[in-house]
Amino acid sequence: DAEITQSPRHKITETGRQVTLACHQTWNHNNMFWYRQDLGHGLRLIHYSYGVQDTNKGEVSDGYSVSRSNTEDLPLTLESAASSQTSVYFCASSEDSLNTEAFFGQGTRLTVV
């Protein structure tokens, strides 16, 4: 069965370190997204991609970057981790059409100390 997987599931890192969260999907979807989930804010869009070599900023992109070198993967990099980036991160993918649902990974809980 097709799926979307995130790794690691849990990560503790120190302030100032670079961290990369992995996302891999086998749906063959062109669209991929990264969201962060914080209490009281729901899910907020960090970055998204419509296909290989395409990346776009979402509402809360400062301090994050993504790259899309193939269809299956969209790694999220925190250039210099900050305590404000302690959160649960979700990756998702969807087909090209606006009216199709997105499929979500299990999430990565990141703690910056």
Added chain:
Amino acid sequence: AQSVAQPEDQVNVAEGNPLTVKCTYSVSGNPYLFWYVQYPNRGLQFLLKYITGDNLVKGSYGFEAEFNKSQTSFHLKKPSALVSDSALYFCAVNPSTGRRALTFGSGTRLQVQP
């Protein structure tokens, strides 16, 4: 820019009673509307969506949602709640044109008491 409001942080209902989780939206043009459910330590699972047509949409696990264009609402409903329905519920919207990325509400925690 689009937005979604879920006015209730938590909804409490007794098992067997009907439940409603409220959602209102703001978007340019026609909306595509979605409901997702999140169980503890899990990702989001798709429940149902409204694209066009009948205003009452049926989805997974006996849930349904009613689209009301004049009130810009998309409330989630279930005739008879189960304890196992207790979870976090998110409403989301995509406009019919433009960016292909969902905008989510802040979520509503549903607590069903036995």
